[in-house]
Amino acid sequence: MYWDKKHETMPRPDLEILQLERLRETLSVALNSPFYRERLTQAGVTPESLSNLEDARKIPFTTKDDLRSQGQALLTRPLEEMVRLHASSGTTGQATVIYYTRGDIETWAELLARSMYMTGMRPTDVFQNMMGYGLFTGGLGFHYGAERLGALTIPAGAGNSRRQVQLMQQFNTTALHIIPSYALYLLATFESMGVDPRDLPLRLAFIGAEPHTGDVRRRIEEAYGLKAYNSYGLSELNGPGVAFECPEQNGLHLWEDHFLLEVIDPRTLEPLSPGEVGEVVLTNLSRRGMPVLRYRTRDLAAVEPGTCPCGRSHRRISRIQGRTDDMLILKGVNIFPMQIEKVLLAMPEVGTNYLVELSRKNFNDLMLVKVEVQQEFFQEDLKYLKSLQKKITNALKSELLVTPLVELVEPMTLPRSEGKALRIMDLRDK
Numbered sequence: 001m002y003w004d005k006k007h008e009t010m011p012r013p014d015l016e017i018l019q020l021e022r023l024r025e026t027l028s029v030a031l032n033s034p035f036y037r038e039r040l041t042q043a044g045v046t047p048e049s050l051s052n053l054e055d056a057r058k059i060p061f062t063t064k065d066d067l068r069s070q071g072q073a074l075l076t077r078p079l080e081e082m083v084r085l086h087a088s089s090g091t092t093g094q095a096t097v098i099y100y101t102r103g104d105i106e107t108w109a110e111l112l113a114r115s116m117y118m119t120g121m122r123p124t125d126v127f128q129n130m131m132g133y134g135l136f137t138g139g140l141g142f143h144y145g146a147e148r149l150g151a152l153t154i155p156a157g158a159g160n161s162r163r164q165v166q167l168m169q170q171f172n173t174t175a176l177h178i179i180p181s182y183a184l185y186l187l188a189t190f191e192s193m194g195v196d197p198r199d200l201p202l203r204l205a206f207i208g209a210e211p212h213t214g215d216v217r218r219r220i221e222e223a224y225g226l227k228a229y230n231s232y233g234l235s236e237l238n239g240p241g242v243a244f245e246c247p248e249q250n251g252l253h254l255w256e257d258h259f260l261l262e263v264i265d266p267r268t269l270e271p272l273s274p275g276e277v278g279e280v281v282l283t284n285l286s287r288r289g290m291p292v293l294r295y296r297t298r299d300l301a302a303v304e305p306g307t308c309p310c311g312r313s314h315r316r317i318s319r320i321q322g323r324t325d326d327m328l329i330l331k332g333v334n335i336f337p338m339q340i341e342k343v344l345l346a347m348p349e350v351g352t353n354y355l356v357e358l359s360r361k362n363f364n365d366l367m368l369v370k371v372e373v374q375q376e377f378f379q380e381d382l383k384y385l386k387s388l389q390k391k392i393t394n395a396l397k398s399e400l401l402v403t404p405l406v407e408l409v410e411p412m413t414l415p416r417s418e419g420k421a422l423r424i425m426d427l428r429d430k
């Protein structure tokens with residue numbers, strides 16, 4: 001049931017001792033990088049100055065801008081000791097590049113093997129990796145993890161939908177790694193090929209890399225006839241394999257022997273208590289080539305209170321509720337895209353895709369929500385569609401406190417992405 005019982009179930013006091021040890025070690029490694037040498041010296045932080053985990057708060061934060069502007073100044077060893085690089089898929093600005101030593105690649109693979117094993121994947125499984133194999137960490141990260149676990153791994157890559165279905169049929173795929181919006185999208189391909197995914201031996205899916213609601217998970221589980229596990233990570237901290245759900249599906253265990261977790265109020269920077277949603281801040285505890293300290297992820301989540309019946313001692317975070325930088329301000333009201341998805345996907349009439357367009361007319365902000373309707377409902381008469389449009393408008397209004405325009409569109413007419421979904425288009429001038 002456990003991949004690494006000792007570390008996964010380590011009693012909290014022991015785990016915290018291990019964290020402090022690894023934090024000190026990481027700090028002494030980080031001091032070899034020009035960037036951290038300067039940062040830490042300025043802040044007067046040395047490995048010896050940390051006498052407990054709370055002292056980690058003396059370490060200055062690292063931001064995405066630091067990683068972008070400092071680049072190789074974060075490396076702790078000569079470039080020739082690095083064996084791989086990846087880059088973040090950020091939609092704005094320059095990519096952030098992360099370098100790995102051979103040892104870092106191994107630790108990362110170990111974490112992913114541990115994560116997948118936790119959900120029940122075994123060497124007898126056939127694993128189809130449907131994520132991009134490139135600079136994006138989702139493809140190669142999981143690939144190495146699945147091989148380490150011992151599963152037969154199909155490096156399918158992203159896109160090419162009909163081929164994906166054929167591969168599943170040909171090799172009797174049992175486990176999928178897939179972006180949740182793409183999993184919904186792929187259902188139309190199954191339909192057009194006359195294949196019901198529930199008739200295939202699929203039993204597990206790992207879904208992550210983009211925010212999604214519990215309703216999206218439920219739809220994936222029902223349509224494919226499998227269990228879907230939320231998987232969280234970011235390139236800056238390796239990639240996937242930072243936090244993962246166990247069979248309890250009650251939050252994501254954050255692997256605390258490899259990452260130091262903090263949840264802070266993004267305005268005051270003060271730590272928050274379990275149950276309070278704030279910005280996730282993470283520190284690598286085992287990466288050696290390019291450790292990142294107190295990274296402000298901009299992802300919003302809460303630590304789940306209490307312990308998990310699965311026996312793992314690592315704390316759980318909630319699903320990611322949004323990002324500090326994807327909040328929309330419309331007519332002065334703060335809106336997170338996930339609120340929109342929550343309302344839409346809770347309605348059975350709504351299909352698998354939607355798009356939010358923000359525009360400005362006569363100094364007035366407008367929000368247009370284009371919603372694909374399920375085929376069976378779209379065939380209804382105009383009166384029915386009008387009432388559905390009204391129902392969706394009212395539901396969005398009561399959640400968001402602003403009234404959007406809602407446009408119902410036919411299934412499969414909105415743009416699709418094979419990678420992370422693009423749900424918001426802000427056409428207002430900045």
Ligand code: DLL
Nearest residue numbers: 088089138208209210211231232233234235240320
């Ligand atoms: O998306 C790593 C990854 C690959 C995770 C495959 C899971 C599966 P980046 O491209 O650097 O890395 O993007 C990281 O994506 O800061 C979150 O905002 C978002 N994200 C990742 N996983 C989740 C998730 C990969 N499960 C950024 N839920 C992160 C919500 C997620 N958001």
